[in-house]
Amino acid sequence: MVEKITASRPAAAPKKAFMRIAIIAPYSTGPMRGNITTVKRISRGFIEAGADVTLLPMDTTSPAGIREQIDSYVPDVIHAFHAGICGEVASNLAEQLGVPCVITITGSDINEVRFRDTDAMKFAMARATAIACFDTAVSAKVTRYFPAASGRIAIIPQGIAAPPCSRLSWPGISPDDFVLLLPAAIRPVKNILFPLAALVPLIGDLPKLKLVVAGGVIDSGYAAIVSEELAASPHAVWLGEVPHEQMGSLYARADLVLNCSSYEDMPNSLLEAMALGRPVLAADIPGNQVLVRSGETGWLYRSEDEFRSMVMQLARDAALRSDTGRRAREYVLSHFSPHIEAKLYLELFRKLVSVHHP
Known part of the structure; x- marks a missing residue:
């Protein structure tokens, strides 16, 4: 073809x-x-x-x-x-x-x-x-x-160009939820099981915490494991494949956008989120380091404890999220x-x- x-x-x-x-x-x-x-x-x-x-x-x-x-x-x-x-x-x-x-x-x-x-x-x-x-x-x-x-x-x-945004409602997400968005196709390299487990100890302190996974299935065996874990995780929802033209709306609803991958080479998901001024929290790996200057254009984590600590801090500081998201947008649109x-x-x-x- x-x-x-x-x-x-x-x-x-x-x-x-x-x-x-x-x-x-x-x-x-x-x-x-x-x-x-x-x-x-x-x-x-x-x-x-x-x-x-x-x-x-x-x-x-x-x-x-x-x-x-x-x-x-x-x-x-x-x-x-x-x-x-x-x-x-x-x-x-x-x-x-x-x-x-x-x-x-x-x-x-x-x-x-x-x-x-x-x-x-x-x-x-x-x-x-x-x-x-x-x-x-x-x-x-x-x-x-x-x-x-x-x-x-x-x-x-x-x-990157900022994706278009429109007002859409998303199943499983309430207006007052603190949304952590993980845009990732379902395959092992995206490390989707990491945030599912890492966030559990925070639920008592952040009862409105909601992990939202958006992506279609690439590895069916891994998807079966993820589905099983999601079913046991009331703090998480999997939206499945989201059309790319709707992703702008989903980024806009997110309070924090995640990348938990084992490796990346300048991921489009981070570029798109940052172009829309969304704050990002990403694994400290070379492909993410190119985009995320920790504390300036987003945050990088090296361990599960550091991940949880950053989520807790950012959930309580909307002004910090907003300022960092703005700097991320300026950086991405001027350099990419x-x-x-x-x-x-x-x-x-x-x-x-x-x-x-x-």
């Missing part, structure tokens, strides 16, 4: 795109993931800048189908998201067509052995023309595991622009294309 990405523009005479970009993405259907959000945002950025984009998702298109569509599309550059799933296919096609291949490292590809140690990933990292990383923490991991890639790395921070994100990618593409076709 080929998806032609379009963006609304004022009616005008047709204008030839200055570049044709084929994006090979790992996912296009199923529960919302950071990869899906990122690919859609970057595709829109390319189009708004005047490029032509075709999206080829690997979950709905076979490698042979991707090859057939690439041959008819004739791209100037192939851009793959997730080195472990898409990198080998993308770099093979790029070599055959004589065009550059850029691979964006998205998280699980560099953090999980099941992707990182495969022959497919090693092939992709060796053959990619350039490798894009969201920040220096990610690039350090890339050079640690793939030293030969060090001269081909480009640091391109993610961009989707227009700059698209601009940096397109500058990289132009440079690589000029080397391939001077």
